[in-house]
Amino acid sequence: LAKTTQPISMDSYEGQEVNITCSHNNIATNDYITWYQQFPSQGPRFIIQGYKTKVTNEVASLFIPADRKSSTLSLPRVSLSDTAVYYCLVGLSGAGSYQLTFGKGTKLSVIP
Amino acid sequence: SQTIHQWPATLVQPVGSPLSLECTVEGTSNPNLYWYRQAAGRGLQLLFYSVGIGQISSEVPQNLSASRPQDRQFILSSKKLLLSDSGFYLCAWSVPATALQSGYTFGSGTRLTVV
Numbered sequence: 163l164a165k166t167t168q169p170i171s172m173d174s175y176e177g178q179e180v181n182i183t184c185s186h187n188n189i190a191t192n193d194y195i196t197w198y199q200q201f202p203s204q205g206p207r208f209i210i211q212g213y214k215t216k217v218t219n220e221v222a223s224l225f226i227p228a229d230r231k232s233s234t235l236s237l238p239r240v241s242l243s244d245t246a247v248y249y250c251l252v253g254l255s256g257a258g259s260y261q262l263t264f265g266k267g268t269k270l271s272v273i274p
Numbered sequence: 275s276q277t278i279h280q281w282p283a284t285l286v287q288p289v290g291s292p293l294s295l296e297c298t299v300e301g302t303s304n305p306n307l308y309w310y311r312q313a314a315g316r317g318l319q320l321l322f323y324s325v326g327i328g329q330i331s332s333e334v335p336q337n338l339s340a341s342r343p344q345d346r347q348f349i350l351s352s353k354k355l356l357l358s359d360s361g362f363y364l365c366a367w368s369v370p371a372t373a374l375q376s377g378y379t380f381g382s383g384t385r386l387t388v389v
Contacts, residue, residue, distance in 0.1 A: 196377055205364045205380025206318070249317070264310075264318035 166250045171269040180237040182268050184250030187231045195226060195233045198249045200267070206249060210235070237270075245272045276301035280365045280381030287388055293338075293352040295384050297365030300346065305367040307348040308378070309340055312362040324348060360388045 167185040174180045186195070194213050198206035210217055212224040212233070223236040237244055247267040280297045287293060299305050306325050310318040320333045322340035330340050337356050341349045348365060365381040 198377070203362070203383065203385065205366070205383050206378075208377035208379070211377055263320065266315075266317045 166252055166265055168248075168250050168265065168268045170266065171271065173271045173273060174240055175273050176241055177239050180240050180244070180270060180272075182235045182237075182248055182250075182270070183232060184235070185232045186250070186252045189230050189252050193252050195224065195230075196251045197222070197224065197235045198251065198264075200247045200249065206264070209248075240270075240272050242272050242274060244270065246270060276379065278365060278367055278379055278381045280384060282384060283382065284385045285387070287355050287386065289357055289388055290354045293350070293355050293359070293386070295350040295363055295365075295386075297348045297350075297381055298346055299348075299367045302346070302367070302369055304345060305369050307342060308366040308368075309348065309350050310364040310366060310380075312364065314361070318364065322350070355388045357388050360386055362386075 165188060168182060172180065172182060194211055196211040197209045199209050200206040210219055210222050210224045212226050214226050214230060217224040225234040225236065233250065235248060247269050249264050249267040251264060253263065277300045278297065297307070304326065306323060308323045309321040311321055312318045321338060322330055322332055324330050324340070324342045327342055327345055330342060337354070337359060338350060338352050341351065343349070350363060352359060363384045363386055366378045368378045
């Protein structure tokens with residue numbers, strides 16, 4: 163599976179837009195990029211998934227450049243409740259993957 | 275609607291004691307089921323996955339085992355717990371047909387402390 167690299171931590175003030183970038187230089191042709199959010203003592207929650215260009219849902223946007231070697235999760239106007247760990251994963255194909263590998267993620271702290 | 279139940283929420287067990295954690299899924303058929311473990315300050319580690327009744331694949335050799343006696347039931351077990359088994363255990367499921375849209379759904383987790 164493609165290895166991912168993302169910042170260990172980030173701080174942001176309430177109301178700001180937060181962009182978390184993930185590097186995945188060895189992404190395979192059939193790999194999708196997926197982001198999860200995890201609050202303390204809870205299971206991760208699926209946020210967004212994409213293959214190329216831009217994907218947007220009610221929670222976030224995902225920007226993927228043409229070479230797909232990186233991706234950026236964009237959280238608009240964060241609030242205190244967005245404080246969590248965000249994981250970038252690569253390798254979940256459309257048919258489903260048996261090995262969803264999580265790294266240490268990015269710990270986002272939103273400051274009032 | 276599809277839901278996943280995992281229990282207990284917390285568990286304190288002595289070294290050498292047995293373990294049984296249960297996970298059940300509702301509202302779906304033939305799901306893929308997974309057990310993950312998260313040690314303090316670390317990412318999630320895939321322990322086992324199952325694509326059907328009685329079909330278990332192990333990702334990491336360890337002191338644990340898993341079983342799937344029914345389509346929507348996944349059990350994590352140990353005969354003798356070690357201190358290193360402490361962690362946050364998470365059950366998850368996915369349906370290949372909808373994985374693209376919804377990814378994996380995780381349970382609420384079990385915090386296991388081996389003393």
